[in-house]
Amino acid sequence: MTVEGTAARSTTRRSGGTGKRASAARKKKTATSATAEPELVQLLTPQGERVEHPDYAIDPTPEELRGLYRDMMLTRRFDAEATALQRQGELGLWASLLGQEAAQIGSARALHDDDYVFPTYREHGVAWVRGVDPTNLLGMFRGVNHGGWDPNSNNFHLYTIVIGSQTLHATGYAMGVAKDGADSAVVAYFGDGASSQGDVAEAFTFAAVYNAPVVFFCQNNQWAISEPAERQSRVPIYQRAAGFGFPGVRVDGNDVLACLAVTKAAVERARSGQGPMLVEAFTYRMGAHTTSDDPTKYRRDEEREAWEAKDPILRLRTLLEKEKLADKAFLDAVDEESDALAKRVRDAVRTMPNPDTMAIFEHVYADGHALVDEERAQYAEYLASFEPEEAK
Template identity: 65%
Template sequence: MRELASRPLSAAVSGMTTEVVDPVPGAGAPHLPRQTGLVQLLTPEGERVEHPDYAIDVTAEELRDLYRDLVLVRRWDVEATALQRQGELGIWASLLGQEAAQVGAGRALRPDDTAFPTYREHGVAWTRGVDPLHVISLFRGVDNGGWDPVATGFNLYTVVIGAQCLHATGYAMGLQRDGAESAALAFLGDGATSQGEVNEAMIWAASFSAPVVFFCQNNQYAISVPLERQSRVPLYQRAAGFGFPGVRVDGNDVLAVLAVTRAALAAAREGQGPTFIEAFTYRMGAHTTSDDPTRYRLASELEEWKLRDPIARVKAYLSRTGTADADFFADVEARADELAAHIRRGTTEMPDPPGTAMFDRVYAEQTPHLAAQQAQFEAYQAGFEGSHR
């Protein structure tokens, strides 16, 4: 990996082309690129392949760890979706189908790097050691996110579409000026590429050669709008317009994502500037639990993408090569059951905060104006004491 990272990433992606095939029948279906257009190291059938520019060596233990990550992250997501349906969460943004993109990118980070997520990067949070309950509490509405961004190297979730790219770029410019040998990793979706904040961030990153990597999970839909209505070219090709390399990787291939993201982060740390990674993946579920994807995409499209499941291909490879046996898979499933029970129990036992908690962390020090608002709120609440309404 050091040999790869020691040269400009533009050399690794030059000449890369993307063929476009006919879209899946039906209104709004995205065009699907042939597999030759992607950086891929593990096929959907679980066969290991090589790429001339992105070699990676992983041990048997590391492969098993990656598989375990994928399974546990999916189980967390499935449990959270169930909790929302049962009224325990206000909303949930599922990552179903995007586990490899998030685990691969998260495991590429070094401890001193910092990730800047949207509101869906639960898999990255997992790789940074964030307790799932600290993420769940945000969607339950009891706090604004319970983890320490400094200690975990994982910033708080950002709901404002694209704003995290500005945060990451500014942070990366600070790292640059401090002489730090670390980088920022900004996550975004395909829909966010249409936001001004994202384009502004990439202009600044390019102008100052900031050590930041833009990691776009192209899950084919900006809520209900398909990619073909957002961009006339593959998203990774947009990077050339800003003056830095872009690369498209199979987002359902955890090994390819790991290799490409490691290389991009290494290049950023070494002063080569930003990279745009397009992780070509698919959102298997709804945009959030308030969305109904059956209104804008066909079931046949979903069935086609199920054949590219990121977990199934790793399991197939582990089984085929004898890297893992039945006992290992059973142990992973048992750990997934334990995690689900931990999440369910911890969620239902979360105490509701007092109403005044909303005033506690607005500023480092409370302002007179905020204090007046709190006093007014407390007086209003006191008016209900003894009331049965």
């Protein structure tokens, strides 16, 4: 019999053998534990006040703080421009990161150049930090390339549309890193909805068993399209790591300093051979899941308004102004740089050349294949049927 069971029987005997009081006590305890707020690592409050945490200390320089603010501002401006371009018919789709800038910029700034990142399709801020040109992201959503960047040049994998599969890719890559004896870490980004996928559970299992140097970074933005987070897990997502044998932590996903500190600790842990860790960045998707989604159909305006008060950029700007770490000239310069970035990507998208239609048949096999040659010829004939007679 378990210790808990023994204690329950002892309580029953003391209460006269009826067991009613013990049963009520157990129910009360369960209800209390279920409704208790989980620990949330926070270093910068929504009011812009610095606070301390016993396990995650960080002391960024004024220049680093300004850099984090600049990263978030440029990422948000680029994201807003991409949304506008989709509405104008220039992009087929766009997945906005609005509200998740702190989670992405903070975590990405914690990485070394030789660390490797496996993103989903929303990690535009991480891509920015890793040096991926924003126009390459837009090219994929415009349909003129399949990513447009070399993953090995930035240690930033191509975007993954299939939900959750990148966690398996990251785990396998991390297992290889460990066998090669390298001291780099691997980070897999995914959302709260992806945590329901079997791929994620399998990745957790393999990462734990093989002690892989991988950090699972879950951006819990509260909504998996129209499904709320409670439909994904009956317990806080970070607590699920314990069932697989590695630690998990929940961080304020709208606090760029906390995201930086926690991710830095997690990747250092992975690099030192201590295995995987799960970081749950508790944040909020301020916009739609993608531009094909209408969030007003499933969530209340009051909910968004409550999260707007926790805006990640506003709280860092409040700190910078309060501590006199950024003057008007700096803030104005960031605004001007943001507008210039928006113009650059807007002009780039509108002038992107269409891809070579026949390129789809290239690089299918290393040495060519008769069936591919046949398909290429058939498709070329099909396209030629649309040409006017005088052009033939």
